Amino acid sequence: MSSRDVILSRIRKALSDVPNLPPEKDIPLNWEYGKPLAMDDVLDTFTQMCLDYKAVVERVPVAEVPATITKLVTERQVKTFVVPAGLDQDWRKAAADGGAKLIEDDPPLSSPELNDIDGVITAARVGIADTGTIVLDHAPDQGRRALSLVPDLHICVILADQVVSDVPEAVQRLKPSIVAGNPLTWISGGSATSDIELSRVEGVHGPRKLLIILAE
Amino acid sequence: MSTNPPGQARRTPAPPKGTVGIGQPEPVASPVFRENAKKQLQNTLMRRNMKHATTTIRNKRLLRVAEVPNWDEVRAQGAGLKDRVARHLDYYLAMAEENLIKAGAQVHWAKDAQEANQIIVSLVKAKGVDEVVKIKSMATQEIEMNEALEAAGIAAWETDLAELIVQLGHDRPSHILVPAIHRNREEVREIFNREMGRYGTPPPKNMPNDPPVLAGAARVHLREKFLRAKVGISGGNMIIADTGTMVIVESEGNGRMCLTLPETLISVVGVEKIIPSFDDLEVFMKLLPRSSTAERMNPYTSMWSGVTPGDGPQEVHVVLVDNGRTKVLDDPEGRFVLRCIRCSACMNKCPVFERVGGHAYGSVYPGPIGIALTPLMRGIDSPIDKSLPFACTLCCACDDVCPVKIPLSDIIVHNRNRVADKKRHDIHPHLETTVMIPADWAFKKAKHFELVQKAVSIASGIAFKNKDYLGPMPWPASPWTRARDIPAPPVESFRSWWAKNRGGAK
Numbered sequence: 058m059s060s061r062d063v064i065l066s067r068i069r070k071a072l073s074d075v076p077n078l079p080p081e082k083d084i085p086l087n088w089e090y091g092k093p094l095a096m097d098d099v100l101d102t103f104t105q106m107c108l109d110y111k112a113v114v115e116r117v118p119v120a121e122v123p124a125t126i127t128k129l130v131t132e133r134q135v136k137t138f139v140v141p142a143g144l145d146q147d148w149r150k151a152a153a154d155g156g157a158k159l160i161e162d163d164p165p166l167s168s169p170e171l172n173d174i175d176g177v178i179t180a181a182r183v184g185i186a187d188t189g190t191i192v193l194d195h196a197p198d199q200g201r202r203a204l205s206l207v208p209d210l211h212i213c214v215i216l217a218d219q220v221v222s223d224v225p226e227a228v229q230r231l232k233p234s235i236v237a238g239n240p241l242t243w244i245s246g247g248s249a250t251s252d253i254e255l256s257r258v259e260g261v262h263g264p265r266k267l268l269i270i271l272a273e
Numbered sequence: 274m275s276t277n278p279p280g281q282a283r284r285t286p287a288p289p290k291g292t293v294g295i296g297q298p299e300p301v302a303s304p305v306f307r308e309n310a311k312k313q314l315q316n317t318l319m320r321r322n323m324k325h326a327t328t329t330i331r332n333k334r335l336l337r338v339a340e341v342p343n344w345d346e347v348r349a350q351g352a353g354l355k356d357r358v359a360r361h362l363d364y365y366l367a368m369a370e371e372n373l374i375k376a377g378a379q380v381h382w383a384k385d386a387q388e389a390n391q392i393i394v395s396l397v398k399a400k401g402v403d404e405v406v407k408i409k410s411m412a413t414q415e416i417e418m419n420e421a422l423e424a425a426g427i428a429a430w431e432t433d434l435a436e437l438i439v440q441l442g443h444d445r446p447s448h449i450l451v452p453a454i455h456r457n458r459e460e461v462r463e464i465f466n467r468e469m470g471r472y473g474t475p476p477p478k479n480m481p482n483d484p485p486v487l488a489g490a491a492r493v494h495l496r497e498k499f500l501r502a503k504v505g506i507s508g509g510n511m512i513i514a515d516t517g518t519m520v521i522v523e524s525e526g527n528g529r530m531c532l533t534l535p536e537t538l539i540s541v542v543g544v545e546k547i548i549p550s551f552d553d554l555e556v557f558m559k560l561l562p563r564s565s566t567a568e569r570m571n572p573y574t575s576m577w578s579g580v581t582p583g584d585g586p587q588e589v590h591v592v593l594v595d596n597g598r599t600k601v602l603d604d605p606e607g608r609f610v611l612r613c614i615r616c617s618a619c620m621n622k623c624p625v626f627e628r629v630g631g632h633a634y635g636s637v638y639p640g641p642i643g644i645a646l647t648p649l650m651r652g653i654d655s656p657i658d659k660s661l662p663f664a665c666t667l668c669c670a671c672d673d674v675c676p677v678k679i680p681l682s683d684i685i686v687h688n689r690n691r692v693a694d695k696k697r698h699d700i701h702p703h704l705e706t707t708v709m710i711p712a713d714w715a716f717k718k719a720k721h722f723e724l725v726q727k728a729v730s731i732a733s734g735i736a737f738k739n740k741d742y743l744g745p746m747p748w749p750a751s752p753w754t755r756a757r758d759i760p761a762p763p764v765e766s767f768r769s770w771w772a773k774n775r776g777g778a779k
Contacts, residue, residue, distance in 0.1 A: 061382040064544065064595045068363045071603035080361040080549070086353045090552045106569065165583070168500045168534050188562075188570035201584035202533045202575075206526065224570075225555035235516050235551055238376060240581050243558075243574035248526035251566060252435035252451060253458050253484040255326045261434060261488050262495065263526025263573060 094223035099186045103220045104271065106189025110246020111259050112267040119272045122214055123151035126178065129212060129268055130155025135176045139166065139204050143197025144178060148214065152178055162204060171203055176210035177264075182234060182241075184220035184271075185227045190245045191215060191269065192227060194234035202240060211264040213244075217273040284404070284428035285419065286443050286468060293445060293637050294417040295650050296386035296596045305660035309633040310625075319455045319630050326454045327620075327627045333567035334618060334674070340569070341559065351560050352678040355612035358514075358547050359602060365514045365547045366593065372517025376579025378589045389594045390421035393506070393539055396590055397427050400537055402503045406495075408521065408528045409433035410508025411449055411615055412541045412594055414637045418506070429506065430472075430498050432527035434491050441468040447631030449638065450565050450617040455630050458482040469494050495527065505531035505586065509542035510614070511557060512591070515550040518578045519591065522561055522571050532575050538586035544593050545602075545611040557614065560676035564616035597650030606687045607649045612677040613642055619671035619681060625664055634661065641671035645684040653692050662688035704749055726766050737761040 058066075076083060096102050100116070107114045117125050130138075130152050138157045140149055153159055160166070160174055180198035181191045191213055193199045205211055221227050231241060248263030259265070313319065338344050358365050370380050383389035397405055405422065407413065407429050419429040419440075431440040435453040439446050442464040446452030453461070462482040469476050469490065474497060476490035507528065511520040519540055521528050532538060548557060562571045580589050602608055620626045620640025631639035635657040636647040644661040653659050662685050669682040696703045715725045736743065742758040745751065 059382070060384045060388060063384055064382055064593070064599065065363050065366065067595065067599035068366070068544075068602060071599050072360060072362070074605055075360045080357045080364065083360055084353050084357040086350060086357075088350050088556075090555065110572075172496070172500055185570070190570045195581075195584060201581075202529070203585070206529050206533055224558050228552065228555040228558070232551060235518060235576070235578065238578055238581065240575065240577040240584060242529065243570070243576075245568070245570040245572050247572070248524070249572045250434045250488055250525045252433070252438070252453060252525075253456075253461055253487055254322070255329045255451065255454070256484050258484045258488045260485070261492055261525035261527070262432075262499070262530055 091225050091229040092223075093221070093226050094187055096186060096222055099220055099222050100217055100271065100273065102222075103184055103186035103189065106186065107191075107246065107269055108189075110189055110249075110267075112189075112246050112269055114269045114271060116271045116273060119216070122270055122272050123147045123154075125270050126151035126212065126214075127155040129270075130157050133210065133266075135210060137174045138176045138178055139171065139174045139200075139208060140177075141179055141198060141200025141204060144180070144200075145198065145214075148178060162200060165201075168203065168207065171207040174208045176212065177204050177208045178212045178214070179205050181213050181215040181219060183227045183230050184215045185222075185224055186220055187223040188245060190224075190227070190243050192231060193242045193244065194231065194239045195242070196234075196239065202242060205242065206263060209264055210266045210268070211244075212268045212270065214270045214272060217271065220271070281426060283423060284426070285423055285430070285472070286440055288420070288440075288443060289445055292417060293635055294386060295415045295637065295647070297417060298387070304635075305656045306633060306635070306664045307660060309635060309657075310629040310664070313629045313633045316630075318457070320628060322455055322457050323627055323630050326451065327622075330451075330567055330621050334564065334621070337563040337567045337569060341563065347556055347559050348676055348678050350556050351614075351676060352612055354548060354553050354556060355545075355614075355677055356609075358549060359545060359608055359611045362544065362547075362602065365549060366544060369512050369514040369517060369547050370593075372515065373512070373579060373591055374517070376517040378517065378579040378591050381590060381592045383592055383594045383596070385596050386416035386594075389416045389541060389592055389596065390418055392592055393418060393541065394421060394425045394427070396537070396539055397422065397504055398425065400504050402427070404428040404430060404498075404502065405504045405506050406430050406432050406498055406502040406531050406535065407506040408508065408523065408531045409436045409452070410506075410541060411637065412508045412543050413506065414446065416541070416594065416596060418541065430495070430502075432495050432498070432531060433523075434488060434525060434527075437491055437495070438464060441465065441472070445632060446637070447639065448617060448620065449615055449640075449642075455632070458484055458487065461487050465490055473497060495530075499527075499530040499534055502531075502535045504537045504539065505535035507531060507538065507540045509540050509546055509591075510561070511554075512542060512547045513551050513554065513576075514547050516578055518551065518576050520554070521575045522565075523574070524566065524572045526573055529573055529575055532577065533585045535586055537588040537590070539590045539592065541592045541594060544595055544598050561614055561616055564614075564618040564674070564676040600652070601646070601649045604649060604687075607645075607684055609679050610642070610646045610649060610681075610684055612679050613646065614677060615642075616676055617642075618674040618676060619679075622670045622674045624668060624670070625666060629664075634664065636661065641665070641681045641685070642679070645679070645681050645688065648688045648691070649684075653688070653695055659692050659695075662686075662692055723768065726768060729762065730766065733762050 438453040
């Protein structure tokens with residue numbers, strides 16, 4: 058008997074007291090999925106919660122996104138950026154205008170090559186106001202997972218209509234991405250640890266600087 | 274301890290002797306909880322560290338939980354979903370397996386720790402590498418995977434900051450979420466200065482004991498390991514059955530590094546870690562971060578379904594581990610512990626855990642969940658496992674904080690019953706069970722009880738003459754009376770008072 062069969066038969070034996078019903082009938086649950094959370098202003102809350110994690114948030118009209126990218130790149134003197142293949146052309150140009158050299162991930166960069174790049178610019182899929190979370194589904198405008206992980210600075214542009222109130226709404230919006238087989242990365246502020254005396258330290262292995270542009 | 278072939282040097286720092294895992298061939302080395310606790314209580318530095326850390330996180334959890342208006346309803350939903358999974362585990366496992374395979378993952382099944390380790394070692398060896406980077410995981414702690422890899426000449430590098438502190442410190446985790454909770458910043462600095470250079474990039478010279486600087490040293494030390502690793506190993510916080518998606522919840526980004534950069538990924542997951550559907554994620558992503566690190570959301574969560582072409586590991590394995598879980602399932606009263614999402618809220622709340630620390634329990638699972646879970650998974654044959662259910666004051670504070678409403682104190686009492694039942698059937702007599710034989714007789718009939726009361730009243734008239742209480746007494750009463758006074762019984766019992774005053778009104 059394979060280990061799989063052994064484990065499954067152990068389980069069936071252990072559960073001999075459980076009535077033979079469909080799971081939903083055996084443990085009926087009355088739950089409304091995808092419920093929004095009541096809040097005064099979703100975008101205000103999103104901004105506050107992101108700031109609470111010490112992320113930088115720039116709230117600008119959509120038309121000013123490129124100028125904001127240029128400003129951030131200039132201010133921080135970022136020399137090199139890796140750009141996902143599907144990134145908005147205006148955003149690319151804006152980063153270049155800020156003095157950064159843009160590097161394509163084609164052919165795919167090796168991990169050490171990626172490690173030598175200063176920053177990354179990505180779009181996003183969903184924002185969650187109540188928790189200050191940005192979710193990437195790694196579509197072409199966000200690139201593969203390593204791009205938004207290895208460089209130390211992450212500029213993430215999120216559109217106002219991508220921001221929802223709470224986790225349940227976000228899960229519903231992310232369903233098509235999961236069904237399509239995409240990985241998801243949920244990001245709440247920069248990388249952090251509380252492992253030494255439970256005091257929060259910002260910045261361990263992930264990008265230590267997270268700059269969010271919220272485009273309204 | 275690993276059994277490296279003679280002449281082969283260890284690749285990673287050696288942990289202390291003995292085993293605290295589940296399903297290990299050697300017996301547990303630790304003595305009983307009471308003795309361990311006494312020893313640990315002498316360590317005032319550890320007690321100060323623990324008090325500071327658990328108080329901080331307890332208070333923060335309260336704030337974060339209060340922000341959720343329907344917290345109790347979310348808890349109930351989480352409990353219900355996990356019960357659904359446990360009571361139909363064969364159904365959900367088959368669904369998860371099918372969808373994992375569809376997504377491109379290879380699924381392996383392990384009956385116990387040894388089989389899980391064999392599978393992992395052979396997968397790593399097949400890639401021809403002698404090191405792996407790994408994410409903190411209770412499943413790999415439980416099967417003591419690092420030592421199995423070490424014995425096969427493979428170095429497993431812990432990449433979580435706290436696990437790194439523990440590994441470099443030749444130490445053992447003392448908490449399931451913050452494994453180095455017993456260490457303070459100065460101890461961490463000493464460990465890093467002493468050990469880091471032996472296993473890779475050393476820390477900067479004259480490093481201060483600032484947590485940000487210490488975290489920075491870990492970043493540099495581990496970066497080279499992340500960049501060159503070909504195989505990553507993880508646990509899994511959840512497997513989503515209807516999509517075949519794995520979920521890892523973390524803070525530092527070391528998880529994302531291990532899940533993304535290597536070519537091969539092996540995830541070792543307990544069979545109970547399933548949630549039925551992607552929709553249900555909304556429940557657990559609310560419960561887990563607020564209960565564990567007391568944050569609205571943890572910094573990073575990764576989800577992946579098998580292999581994503583052109584993104585991350587192109588060879589993905591999932592090892593489903595039983596290792597005692599079906600034994601837990603076989604106990605209808607104990608089965609509720611399988612709801613556990615390993616948040617650690619119960620141990621942060623536990624007054625016993627706060628004082629004795631995680632090392633006193635002799636199990637990878639300490640605190641309330643540990644003393645509920647370990648004697649169910651490992652059984653109650655060894656002295657340490659027999660003693661665990663008694664590492665509790667039954668204050669029930671853990672029941673209130675558990676995000677999936679595990680009736681922890683009920684299960685702890687259930688485990689006490691199991692230990693007592695076992696003692697009753699032992700060949701050699703136990704003091705406690707011997708005392709219970711006359712007690713059983715006394716409580717069986719009202720007449721017996723009256724007789725005993727009369728006898729006690731006469732005896733105590735002599736014993737408590739001119740005294741309000743009795744202090745320490747000789748054996749066999751010594752273990753009890755060493756720490757407790759026996760108060761003088763009242764002059765008149767309730768029964769005799771009743772007979773005198775109300776007896777006529779029957």
